Amino acid sequence: MVEGGHSGSGGPTDGRPPRPGFGTAWRGYDRNQVDEHFALPPQQRPDRPGFDVVRRGYDREQVDEAIRHSRRSAPAAADAGPPPAGPARTGFDLVRRGYDRNQVDEYLALPPQQRPDRPGFDVVRRGYDRDQVDEAIRHSR
Numbered sequence: 001m002v003e004g005g006h007s008g009s010g011g012p013t014d015g016r017p018p019r020p021g022f023g024t025a026w027r028g029y030d031r032n033q034v035d036e037h038f039a040l041p042p043q044q045r046p047d048r049p050g051f052d053v054v055r056r057g058y059d060r061e062q063v064d065e066a067i068r069h070s071r072r073s074a075p076a077a078a079d080a081g082p083p084p085a086g087p088a089r090t091g092f093d094l095v096r097r098g099y100d101r102n103q104v105d106e107y108l109a110l111p112p113q114q115r116p117d118r119p120g121f122d123v124v125r126r127g128y129d130r131d132q133v134d135e136a137i138r139h140s141r
Contacts, residue, residue: 023062025057026055026056028053028057030052030054050092050101052093098126100127
């Protein structure tokens with residue numbers, strides 16, 4: 001449910017790079033994390049960023065669509081240079097209590113035939129959304 005709008009008109013007068021405008025939602029993506037993502041040059045943005053889900057954050061559907069659009073309009077991977085350093089992002093929402101991110105990332109990095117049938121992830125503060133991870137694992141089999 002979108003509650004309001006964000007102008008998203010940051011630019012030369014306020015020192016912020018331009019970014020898409022997103023409405024706010026009761027439960028949406030952390031605004032600072034989304035703003036930081038879109039402040040990066042397109043070739044340095046992770047393909048599947050993971051944003052915290054917070055109260056009064058940016059509307060998730062609008063952000064997800066903007067990310068899909070930026071991927072479609074980004075230069076070809078060969079022209080973009082090497083991928084940014086750091087851990088791969090899975091695209092799962094970050095929630096207050098969810099699966100341990102490192103454990104999930106390590107599990108998903110394994111070839112499907114080497115993954116245990118029943119992974120046992122620890123539940124931690126600021127982890128990946130459990131339902132999303134469980135669904136992704138079901139679809140990957």
